[in-house]
Amino acid sequence: MEEVLFATGNRHKLEELGRVLRECGLVPRTVDVAKLEVQSDDIGVVAAYAAVHAYSVLGRPVLVEDAGLFVNALGGFPGPYSSYVYKTIGLNGLLKLLEGVRERTAVFRSALAYAGPWGVVVFKGEVRGRIAEEPRGSAGFGFDPVFIPEGVERTFAEMSTEEKNRISHRARAARKFCDWLRGGRKPL
Amino acid sequence: MEEVLFATGNRHKLEELGRVLRECGLVPRTVDVAKLEVQSDDIGVVAAYAAVHAYSVLGRPVLVEDAGLFVNALGGFPGPYSSYVYKTIGLNGLLKLLEGVRERTAVFRSALAYAGPWGVVVFKGEVRGRIAEEPRGSAGFGFDPVFIPEGVERTFAEMSTEEKNRISHRARAARKFCDWLRGGRKPL
Numbered sequence: 001m002e003e004v005l006f007a008t009g010n011r012h013k014l015e016e017l018g019r020v021l022r023e024c025g026l027v028p029r030t031v032d033v034a035k036l037e038v039q040s041d042d043i044g045v046v047a048a049y050a051a052v053h054a055y056s057v058l059g060r061p062v063l064v065e066d067a068g069l070f071v072n073a074l075g076g077f078p079g080p081y082s083s084y085v086y087k088t089i090g091l092n093g094l095l096k097l098l099e100g101v102r103e104r105t106a107v108f109r110s111a112l113a114y115a116g117p118w119g120v121v122v123f124k125g126e127v128r129g130r131i132a133e134e135p136r137g138s139a140g141f142g143f144d145p146v147f148i149p150e151g152v153e154r155t156f157a158e159m160s161t162e163e164k165n166r167i168s169h170r171a172r173a174a175r176k177f178c179d180w181l182r183g184g185r186k187p188l
Numbered sequence: 189m190e191e192v193l194f195a196t197g198n199r200h201k202l203e204e205l206g207r208v209l210r211e212c213g214l215v216p217r218t219v220d221v222a223k224l225e226v227q228s229d230d231i232g233v234v235a236a237y238a239a240v241h242a243y244s245v246l247g248r249p250v251l252v253e254d255a256g257l258f259v260n261a262l263g264g265f266p267g268p269y270s271s272y273v274y275k276t277i278g279l280n281g282l283l284k285l286l287e288g289v290r291e292r293t294a295v296f297r298s299a300l301a302y303a304g305p306w307g308v309v310v311f312k313g314e315v316r317g318r319i320a321e322e323p324r325g326s327a328g329f330g331f332d333p334v335f336i337p338e339g340v341e342r343t344f345a346e347m348s349t350e351e352k353n354r355i356s357h358r359a360r361a362a363r364k365f366c367d368w369l370r371g372g373r374k375p376l
Contacts, residue, residue, distance in 0.1 A: 039225035039234075039272070046227075077276035081269045084227070088265035089285060097281055 001027045005062040007035070007054045012141040013065055013170065015161055017112075020171050024178035033057050043068050043080050044111040044122045051113035051120050061116030063177070067170060069143045071106040071131060073098065086142050091135045094146060104131040108147060108156075110169040112177050123180065125172025140164060189215045193250040195223070195242045200329040201253055201358065203349055205300075208359050212366035221245050231256050231268050232299040232310045239301035239308050249304030251365070255358060257331045259294045259319060261286065274330050279323050282334060292319040296335060296344075298357040300365050311368065313360025328352060 004021060006028040008014055018028050036053035040046050047066040054062045068082040074097060078085035085093070098104060109126045128150045135145035137157030144156035149167055156164055165171040192209060194216040196202055206216050224241035228234050235254040242250045256270040262285060266273035273281070286292060297314045316338045323333035325345030332344035337355055344352055353359040 037227035039227055039269070041272075074281070075276035077273065077281075079272075079276070081227070081272060084229075084267075084269060085265065088263035088267070093262070093265075093285055096285055096287070097277060099284070 001025055003027050003029050005029055005031050005058065005060055007031050007033050007050070007062050007064050010141070013067075016165055016168065016170050017065065017174050019161060019165055020174035021178065024175075024182055026178065026181070028063070031058060031062065033062075037066075040080060041076070043109055044113070044124060046080055047111040047113035048115075048120045048122050051115035055115035055120075061114065064113050064115070065110060065170065065173070066113075067108065067110040069106055069108050069147065071098070071104075073101050073103045073105075082143060091143065091146055094131070094143065095134065098131055105129070106131050106147065108143075108149075108169040110173040112173045114177065121180070123173045123176040125169045125174070125176065127167055127169045127172070189213055191215050191217050193217055193219050193246065193248055195219050195221050195238070195250050195252050198329070201255075204353055204356065204358050205253065205362050207349060207353055208362035209366065212363075212370055214366065214369070216251070219246060219250065221250075225254075228268060229264070231297055232301070232312060234268055235299040235301035236303075236308045236310050239303035243303035243308075249302065252301050252303070253298060253358065253361070254301075255296065255298040257294055257296050257335065259286070259292075261289050261291045261293075270331060279331065279334055282319070282331065283322065286319055293317070294319050294335065296331075296337075296357040298361040300361045302365060309368070311361045311364035313357045313362070313364065315355055315357045315360070 004026045008030055014030055021028050033054045036050055037046055038049045043066040047064050051064040068079045070076045070079050107126050107128050112123045114121050129148050132146045132148050132155055136155045137145050140157045147156050192214045202218055209216050221242045224238055225234055226237045231254040235252050239252040256267045258264045258267050295314050295316050300311045302309050317336050320334045320336050320343055324343045325333050328345045335344050
């Protein structure tokens with residue numbers, strides 16, 4: 001099993017990503033490295049900068065993930081700042097912003113950036129859905145309790161990691177990364 | 189009059205800062221340079237990174253400003269992401285988050301970073317106040333129509349630039365920068 005360095009302090013991300021990577025013969029090992037997060041409407045740019053920075057510090061190829069929840073009726077908010085918005089106004093703040101709003105569609109997006117001597121490559125995944133009327137479930141993390149993916153009646157927080165991984169933005173990005181790595185198209 | 193490069197695309201910031209700088213014999217000249225904005229709860233860190241980056245591109249000393257509105261009842265939100273939040277959920281979104289909330293105190297903060305061969309120095313200014321019940325006034329920019337500084341009954345958007353500059357976070361930071369530059373404590 002080949003080891004892949006993954007710069008994160010989020011155990012939920014590690015668990016979700018780890019399952020997908022192990023399916024393709026990779027083992028993620030987390031590394032603790034000072035994080036450089038730039039501001040950008042594009043989480044691919046955020047992840048790419050962070051990965052290049054982590055690689056410059058570690059001197060070894062490293063994977064970084066950035067994700068965000070983009071609510072259509074709110075112009076894409078909270079988007080790249082989902083983690084900050086979750087920490088400050090939380091689930092209740094998001095639901096308050098949507099009080100009386102019927103158009104509740106949203107997209108969860110993930111961008112995985114893998115930096116090394118080749119530069120950096122980015123893989124994106126997304127899942128469409130809608131914002132629930134109230135939080136449900138206790139699995140997952142962040143805005144999971146208010147996100148209902150298309151074609152399902154449960155929130156991400158009401159699913160096991162296995163179920164969530166079948167459709168999640170993060171798992172989709174991770175599978176693209178695996179395909180690329182396994183496809184022999186490693187740019188080295 | 190000594191020229192100071194100021195990396196901004198915001199004409200309001202230029203006007204406010206320009207008045208203070210001219211009072212101390214400096215003339216700001218705007219430069220268009222790709223902006224690197226990192227994510228941080230501390231706008232001083234955001235400004236410092238951006239200034240170092242701009243200096244690395246321009247090869248000449250350059251001033252960068254970052255500012256944010258920190259609402260106490262919202263855990264400091266929108267803080268460093270005020271510009272993004274203004275573009276997405278806007279004044280109405282912020283007011284909606286504060287519906288029924290009586291504790292409406294807030295702080296407007298500014299950080300001016302000046303990068304050059306000495307590295308980067310940061311000057312901070314702030315003004316305390318509260319969030320209005322509804323937007324008032326059309327001067328200024330961003331969250332100015334909902335911010336009422338302490339000791340006044342008008343919002344920033346109901347003031348002339350001259351009035352706003354007497355008390356604003358940005359003018360306070362700019363005066364510290366002038367004092368430092370004029371005090372002969374330039375680290376060169």
